[in-house]
Amino acid sequence: MKSPFDLQDALFIGFCATLLVVLKSMLRLKLGLSGHSMFLMTFFYLICYGVVNRVGAMTACGLLAGLVAMMLSVGKGGPMILLKFGLPAMAMDLALLFMAGAFSLRWQSIILALIGCLAWSGKGLLSNLLVGMSGQVALAEFGLSLVQGGAFAVAAALLIPTVLRRLHAHDLLPKKPE
Amino acid sequence: MKIIALEGIHFGYGSHQSEILDDLNLVINRGECHCINGATGSGKSSLLHILAGEQCRPYEGDVYRAPSLLVGLVMQDPNAQVLRQSVGAEIAFALENLGIAADLMVEKVQQSLRRVGLYTSLDTPVEVLSLGQKYRLMMAAQLVFNPSLLLLDEPWAQLDDNGVKELNGVLKALLEDGVAIVMVEHNPSAFADLVDYLWLLEGGKLRAGQRQQAQTADLVNIRPSSKPRHRECLVNIAPHQFRFIDQEPLFECEQELSLHRGEIVALVGDNGAGKSSLLKTLAGIQANITNLPITVMAKRPQLGIYGSDLGLLMQRPNRQLFEQTVLTELQFSLKRFKLPLARAEQILTELDLLKLADSSPHKLSYGQQHIIALASLVCLQPKLLLLDDPFAGLDKYHVAKVVQILLQLSAQGCGILLTSHRGLPFLAVDRYWFIENGHLGDGAQITEQANVG
Amino acid sequence: MLVNGRKANKVAVFRISATQYCAFALLLSLVLSSGAFFLPNSALGWLILVDALLVIHGVYLKNKISALLRLGVAQLALTLPLYYLIHGEGQMLEGVIVVLRVFLALLPGWWLSATQKPERIGEVLSWGLPAKWAFVIAASIGLLPYMLQETKEIYAIQCLRGANITPKALRNPKNWPELIYCVVLPVLIQLLKLSKQMAKAAKLRHFGSVSKPTHWPAKREEE
Secondary structure, eight states, X not given: OOOOSOHHHHHHHHHHXXXXXXXXXXXXXXXXXXXHHHHHHHHHHHHHHHHHOSTTHHHHHHHHHHHHHHHHTOTTOSXXXXXXXXXXXXXXXXXXXXXXXXXXXXXXXXXXXXXXXHHHXXXXXXXHHHTTOOHHHHHHHHHHHHHHHHHHHHHHHHHHHHHHHHHXXXXXXXXXXX | OEEEEEEEEEEOSSSSSOOSEEEEEEEEETTOEEEEEOOTTSSHHHHHHHHHTXXXXXXXXXXXXXXXXXXXXXXXXXXGTOXXXXXXXXXXXXXXXXXXXXXXXXXXXXXXXXXXXXXXXXXXXXXXXXXXXXXXXXXXXXXXXXOSEEEEEXXXXXXXXXXXXXXXXXXXXXXXXXXXXXXXXXXXXXXXXXXXXXEEEETTEEEEOOOOOOOOTTOOOXXXXXXXXXXXEEEEEOSEEXXXXXXXXXXXXOSOEEEXXXXXXXXXXXXXXXXXHHHHHHHTOOOSBOOOSEEETTBOXXXXXXXXXXXXXXXXXXXXXXXXXHHHHHHHHHHHTTOOXXXXXXXXXXXXXXXXXXXXXXXXXXXXXXXXXXXXXXXXXXXXXXXXXXXXXXXXXXXXXXXXXXXXXXXXXXXXXXXXXXXXXXXXXXXXXXXXXXXXXXXXXXXXXXXXX | OHHHHHHHHHHHHHHHHHHHHHHHHHHHXXXXXXXXXXXXXXXXXXXXXXXXXXXXXXXXXXOOXXXXXXXXXXXXXXHHHHHHHHHOGGGHHHHHHHHHHHHHHHHHHHHHHXXXXXXXXXXXXXXXXOHHHHHHHHHHHHHHHHHHHHHHHHHHHHHHTTOSOSTTGGGSGGGHHHHIIIIIHHHHHHHHHHHHHHHHHHHHTXXXXXXXXXXXXXXXXXX
């Protein structure tokens, strides 16, 4: 992880990542309703990007969240959790490289949310296929998690423009959100 | 020996606003103590940051620094400066960053702990220290790299009287060692014995300040009791032991205490005595508390049962602000409790703040934010108002404004309970409650003395 | 002086070995987790045997495994009906094996976090981490109690101000945005201010002035 961020940004990303991990462990809703974690992930990743305004902020937040989750032994712990948090963030950052400035903030947030969700469900699909699940069942589970996670992710994305605009109205952001 | 000098400093936020510092000059020599006083927003903090060499916005003018000058700065809130978990690691942070070898650290760290008069193990977790101890820990964390200039941002407001006394002793020893000290302080009289130069920052320039009579610490101001006691009782506290579940008692209350409509009661005690916890308990939001014989408006306190009848202002009230304008911030609770929205403009008019109605609450000064947060409770016209340290960090102008609001509310029949870590000479109250040495009680004796006097 | 130095050396060796054990545990859990994905069915028995040892170790150290078991059951409840619907009764066993593998992939992670101290794991993970990010992580975790306290207090203040965010009101999704605007937004504002202040505090204490900062000896001999 090379750091183009100054210390203040890095700390903010760290706080967001930590809060994300802890809220996720506290808000673990009813079992089976997976996907709520996509809400928190999408929300905090997009906030980080909005505040820091740099490609890479989301990846940093995701990887930090994974590390923090391992250190706090949140959830199931173990090295897998790094991928769980990191993969959607990396996908979102990667997508951002190709679409920066092409859409309004609102649509950019929604598209990024969906891409993050795709990466998240895709990771599930891949691991299910690896353990030898039949393709059809794996696809069915993939679709299910995509729909659930997607709904949560888009809900989070829809909140982003208002939150960023308010932060900006309070003079707390260096750059105006488009 | 001159260690730092400012010459003709100009500084302002943004181009169109007037300058905060306007042709400012200051020379500081070894072992001198300078104290800078001035209203909120007069540029005191900006000045400190220029001295520290940490001002991120550009300024004009010359700054002379002695070649080997190292500067330490203790900012206002100790909690926002703690970077590590244990006392030793916290102090060693600067040494790590300067690349000092690990085996040299322990001695240096212990030395600076002794310099601030903290005698605790290096492995003590920072969170168990009192606020006053944390403040001195922050000083030790600066002293460890031997700065020749130490800057302090408003120490008096943070500390209780014991903390101020301890700090006075530490600062005296530092001055004798030749360290120069610059502090920004609303209440210079608290450090009167140390200060060599007292400045007033006004209109962007430093002028020699006037020394005031030192305030006696336990000055109380009791208003003549004209209130009949048969008014509705709002708060009743029966004798009890106040403690968190599975913990030692925080304090013991041996006599019955009550607060009636129209009364103002000040709850005074040192930092960490349990004032905030008691207030939160009364509002029904303190977790982990045992079942206590306390009733508020004849009910056992619980979150959400009092609606607009109860208002609570916590410390650092600017935390609660989130709306885009001051007016909508005030209307938020009115809307939720279905009260007339016109009250918001009404109270802004009364407070002479109508010009702020459309500004973002987060762009206001600390004092203004404080008043706005208070006003958002006042316009609900609650029966009971609980205020946690409502005068902390306010300058004289805003203190007067808060006093005005409280007296007006009390006249309308609102019962007010407010906390402070010292007496409140500027506000006439009906009674004092004290938390002293683990006992909560009515300050009847002191009250009588004051009335006789 | 010489004696002192030697003692210090001994302590250092002991510390490294505890950390090495943790690094080994981390590696082992990685290997076992990937084993759950890549081993053929015939070798699964061995993997179960090894993992059973881990479970015994973890439970022996008084750790609860119920949360992990619940997760396994939930996974089973999701996958088996899908197998039944798509493939019919015949391939149910295959479904069970699949869930078993997922469970075996998660189990070493549970063992790791059950038997290793978080700070030890942190130490191993920060081996490859630049000083700045190691500091950021340590500071964030250290500030966690403060952040949670702030969040709780802001929540309580806004409840008292009449916001529709009580647990009961939150059952209605219509009130969720209120939670975002009057609790999450102020918390973010606080975090922004806090990160600014802490960055300043760290820089004033010379953070980043040398490329290779030294480390405070957390484990020392009693003076």
